Amino acid sequence: MTDTEMNEAPTTASTTSTTPIAKLAMVTLDAPDASALGDFYSAVLGWPVAYSDENYAMLTGPSHALGIGTIPDYKRPDWPDDGRKQFHLDLAADDIEAAAARCIELGATRADPQPGETWVVLIDPAGHPFCLSDAKNWG
The missing domain is CATH 3.10.180.10 (2,3-Dihydroxybiphenyl 1,2-Dioxygenase, domain 1)
Incomplete structure (x- = not known):
């Protein structure tokens, strides 16, 4: 995607609705080690780790969260x-x-x-x- 394309908003009817169906609350990534990847993204984004254990980590950002789940046999x-x-x-x-x-x-x-x-x-x-x-x- 070019810089110009990133700044151009699509104008289809589905993207111009004034009443959202839902709002994005969190994106969750799979990982072999949730805690370690949580520490990595906390350092990159400057977001605090709200929770972390061997199975799951969650970072809280200004308006969204980032979740990370440990997945056995992660690829x-x-x-x-x-x-x-x-x-x-x-x-x-x-x-x-x-x-x-x-x-x-x-x-x-x-x-x-x-x-x-x-x-x-x-x-x-x-x-x-x-x-x-x-x-x-x-x-």
Whole structure:
């Protein structure tokens, strides 16, 4: 997705409804170690860990939460994606390269290949790809 496309809102009837059916409360990731991945995302996002044990961790953000569940026999997503990855997190940063360097210090790796020029794809310690993009592009 280009920077221009990120700022263009779709105008279909299904996206212009004034009465929401529901609101996003939390995104939950599967992982081999919920507590460890919770610590990673707490450091990346600056969100506090509200709960953590060997089976589950939850971080609370300003308007949403991030849950992480330990899954027996967890299988990491592939990179490059082979069509099984269902979603990824897009994170906004003021300085993409500085943010990427800090994430790598915390245990992420830089994905290879990199599919774009205006964002960086990283792989979290559990194998989930996530993107760092310029905060100015998110309004």
